[in-house]
Amino acid sequence: MRIIFAGTPEFARVALEKVHAAGFDIPLVLTQPDRPAGRGMQLQASAVKQWAQTRHIPVAQPRSLRLDGKHPDDAATARTAIESTRADIMVVAAYGLILPQWVLDAPRLGCLNIHGSLLPRWRGAAPIHRAIEAGDAETGITIMQMDAGLDTGDMLLVDKLHIAPNDSTDLLHDKLADLGARLIIQALQLAEHGGLLPVPQPPDGPSSGVSYARKIEKSEALLDWTQSAVTLERRIRAFNPFPGAAGVLAGETLKFWRAEVLAAAPRPVDARPGQVLAVGPQGVDVCAADHVLRLSRLQKAGGKALDAADFLRGFELRPGMVFNQQE
Numbered sequence: 001m002r003i004i005f006a007g008t009p010e011f012a013r014v015a016l017e018k019v020h021a022a023g024f025d026i027p028l029v030l031t032q033p034d035r036p037a038g039r040g041m042q043l044q045a046s047a048v049k050q051w052a053q054t055r056h057i058p059v060a061q062p063r064s065l066r067l068d069g070k071h072p073d074d075a076a077t078a079r080t081a082i083e084s085t086r087a088d089i090m091v092v093a094a095y096g097l098i099l100p101q102w103v104l105d106a107p108r109l110g111c112l113n114i115h116g117s118l119l120p121r122w123r124g125a126a127p128i129h130r131a132i133e134a135g136d137a138e139t140g141i142t143i144m145q146m147d148a149g150l151d152t153g154d155m156l157l158v159d160k161l162h163i164a165p166n167d168s169t170d171l172l173h174d175k176l177a178d179l180g181a182r183l184i185i186q187a188l189q190l191a192e193h194g195g196l197l198p199v200p201q202p203p204d205g206p207s208s209g210v211s212y213a214r215k216i217e218k219s220e221a222l223l224d225w226t227q228s229a230v231t232l233e234r235r236i237r238a239f240n241p242f243p244g245a246a247g248v249l250a251g252e253t254l255k256f257w258r259a260e261v262l263a264a265a266p267r268p269v270d271a272r273p274g275q276v277l278a279v280g281p282q283g284v285d286v287c288a289a290d291h292v293l294r295l296s297r298l299q300k301a302g303g304k305a306l307d308a309a310d311f312l313r314g315f316e317l318r319p320g321m322v323f324n325q326q327e
Helices: 010-021 047-054 072-085 101-105 127-133 169-192 229-238 308-314
Strands: 002-007 025-030 035-037 042-044 089-093 111-115 138-145 155-162 245-249 252-266 276-280 283-287 291-300
Touching: 002 010, 002 047, 002 072, 010 025, 010 047, 010 089, 010 111, 010 169, 025 047, 025 072, 089 169, 111 169, 127 138, 127 169, 127 229, 138 169, 155 169, 229 245, 229 252, 229 291, 252 283, 283 308, 291 308
Parallel strands: 002 025, 002 089, 089 111
Antiparallel strands: 035 042, 111 138, 138 155, 245 252, 252 291, 276 283, 283 291
């Protein structure tokens, strides 16, 4: 089969590499335009583009695929490129652009999406983050036949994955990327012989199991210490690597990259939420709504992420100090 691949970040690159290694013909790759990145804000190609170029696969980077949108010339050029491939199928993984109906209809077998959740739970932009944040016990990959809705298409293949207690978004992302790459190969092999069996998703409703993973915003980084220690620990893992859970202490913003709940240490009755209770090489113990949260890997502005013992050598933290205290 001839396959167009549409994707942008590392999650998609892993799948692209596996599809190529499986011997499928990839006449075209779609990816987002180059973006400024790094301290120098130099234009940087996506992970997918960088890999495709090493294999001399043609790459298109339209700013939009909407023929009636802000960039109709980009869309028209992309349409010519897509239709000229006479592709059998398009594989989509974390592409980042909405696919209008003409794109969904262009390949003979339509468009298959590698989605990082067990649909219909966590439709939308940030399924990995939100699954960790919510305390889900498992997640997985759904290969979905794309339609015009937001992750509403028929489910074709599903595989589950346990979320480990120490899984951050960074770690779980890599596990799901590998699982998604394996599952899309299986889906493509079945599609060649008409072996995919679509299962409709349940309609929206109170008992449908549908939930939406809204995009992660930088404004979510600041922790609310009036929440439970378990909730805060999940948010720290969910926001690693972006945007990084944070707290403000003595006017300086600190990032938190690893923590644990001290379940045997209930909140002292005279302590305030966000108050530092103890400081030591094992971590910084902070009062949450119900228990104590130990921060074991921290970072100050302009510095590196460090384990607590090393961090405390360069940043003074004392019991009694309070995170996010209003001056």
